[in-house]
Amino acid sequence: MLSIEGHDRRQEDCLLSREDGRLAAAYAPRLLFDKNEPFYPVRFGITVFREDGDSPSFRRRLQVSRPEVEAVIEYAVYYDYDIQHLYDLEHIWVYIARDGEVADVEASFHGKYLKGLLHGRTNLSGTRSSLYVQPGKHALSPMPEVFGLLPGYAACTQEAAGADGLIYGDCFRGLLASDEAADQKVRQYLQTCRFTPSGVYEYWEYAHREELFVSWDELFAEIPERVRNELERL
Template sequence: MNIEWITKYAPYLYFDKNEPFFPVRVGVTVLEEAGPSPSTRRTFPFNDSRLQAIIEYAIYWDYDIQHLYELEHVWVYVGHDGEVLDCEASFHGHFFKGLLRDRGNLTDGTHAKLYSQPGKHAFMPDHEMFYLIPDLMTATNENAGRRGLLVTGPFDGVYSTDDETDRIVEQYLKTLRFQPSMEFEEYRIDPSLYVSWAELHAEVPLRIKDRLAEIRQATGGTAR
């Protein structure tokens, strides 16, 4: 893994000033030919002759304000000449363009400036777009924790949940609910967080186990 190259094109993330959760790992894959993403349900055709590689940043948090475990993505399209051709960023199971039409949020020529939805972490290139989300404020407050331990996507079948586990996760996350300030501060990914996707995939179930143990201790829950 070429950390210098990965760092050169890494997005600059912007988090709400009241954000309680930050990335703990970033699984990186460099795609150099047509094929599927290893970490989410996407396939890349490589039909632009200018394209050298797509850098996939699978950004992992231990928590979303509504559930345990969070994975969002940023894809940076790099040309043979080193130019950023495009960027895309995930948004609750879907994705949007990560660059504004005028590329005004491309900083230093290689870093897409992306805003993270408070508590939920989906990405947008302009924070004003978050105001289009109907539950922008309620998700981080009265609806905190309501999805318990999330099981989805690349971790289907890797671990499981039950009503008691979901209950204590919700109980814990309700203690962290907050009101977004909608003022954002820059966050740059520390290179020490980068691992391969295979390493991250193996680590996630262990992190979930550890977080559940901490939650049981904090809440007096009994879920196994």
């Protein structure tokens, strides 16, 4: 039988450490959102890799064993909604060099990922890069022009809003389930959130908001409850 002391220790092991929280805030990329964006992140699930390892929430392995890299911070960026579905999980990876500088940045883009630093590192200021967020869909890029090249860029925020209902990542299989009734509720709600991107991007500052940063374990436990609460609210 697990002692109360042991149980408390296990809970503490799942929490974001002070050092990892400090790193996450110090290297948090600056995010630029379209000024008409209806949805913003509600939580950042942090994993700091100090050795090679598999991402707990994205299909890739992080390579830390490079001469110039000290650690990799994975930001699992959770939104309650994408304009087309309930549940949205994006990712940013910041590679920290041994001298404390930013060695590299990568960011998720519709199931894949892009390099997050422009040529000449012109979108990097100190330890913080700047990344644009696709209106409504939340894919990330160091340049916004790429979004307009995507098929369905305009339709997804208009007539196709809510088209996907409830979706969820593979790591939540067995914890979340969708059906036609749930999908229909999501579609109806997101149709009321239709918008036209302005093309004007504004910085959304969040690095000082400690409540947004949690460990991945904490976020993993929170997401199913958030989804269920949203379905009840709808």
